[in-house]
Amino acid sequence: MAVSTGKNFDEPIPQMIERLKSEHVIFESKLVQVEDNIKNNAVKQAAEIIQSISDRITRHAVEEEARLMRVIMRKAKTESSESIKIMQEHNWVIDFLKSNLLFFERARSHSSSLSSDSKDFKDAKKNINEFVINLRKHFEEEEQIVFPLTLRAEATN
Numbered sequence: 121m122a123v124s125t126g127k128n129f130d131e132p133i134p135q136m137i138e139r140l141k142s143e144h145v146i147f148e149s150k151l152v153q154v155e156d157n158i159k160n161n162a163v164k165q166a167a168e169i170i171q172s173i174s175d176r177i178t179r180h181a182v183e184e185e186a187r188l189m190r191v192i193m194r195k196a197k198t199e200s201s202e203s204i205k206i207m208q209e210h211n212w213v214i215d216f217l218k219s220n221l222l223f224f225e226r227a228r229s230h231s232s233s234l235s236s237d238s239k240d241f242k243d244a245k246k247n248i249n250e251f252v253i254n255l256r257k258h259f260e261e262e263e264q265i266v267f268p269l270t271l272r273a274e275a276t277n
């Protein structure tokens with residue numbers, strides 16, 4: 121019953137989708153914390169929270185591509201185009217997480233360059249805000265399009 125590790129390829133699809141949804145809930149609670157920090161100009165803390173869920177988000181995305189898309193491509197290929205587009209959004213998610221890591225490392229080494237009127241600071245704030253909005257939208261699209269299609273496809277022979 122090692123269903124919570126995300127490494128169990130025997131986990132039934134309906135159960136996996138419930139787990140992915142509950143991971144979305146956890147990520148959403150972190151996104152709210154990120155937004156609160158950004159509002160208070162605590163960019164470094166916001167970046168730190170993103171960093172703390174970065175590996176988990178990556179693993180989550182890899183699983184969606186590996187297992188859900190496999191079901192869709194096998195059993196609902198003619199309806200797959202929107203889901204493929206949504207899965208491609210993982211590219212910017214991963215890119216952002218990498219650039220966030222760079223920002224985070226830089227912020228740790230030169231905290232002086234992070235005064236609230238510096239360009240780096242303003243850019244980071246804007247980028248993090250956009251990331252939160254886009255990631256939230258991405259989760260919604262998955263729950264409205266990818267997850268239901270996977271469940272429907274999985275239920276057919």
Ligand SMILES: [Fe+2]
Pocket residue numbers: 180181184210258262
């Ligand atoms: Fe995703």
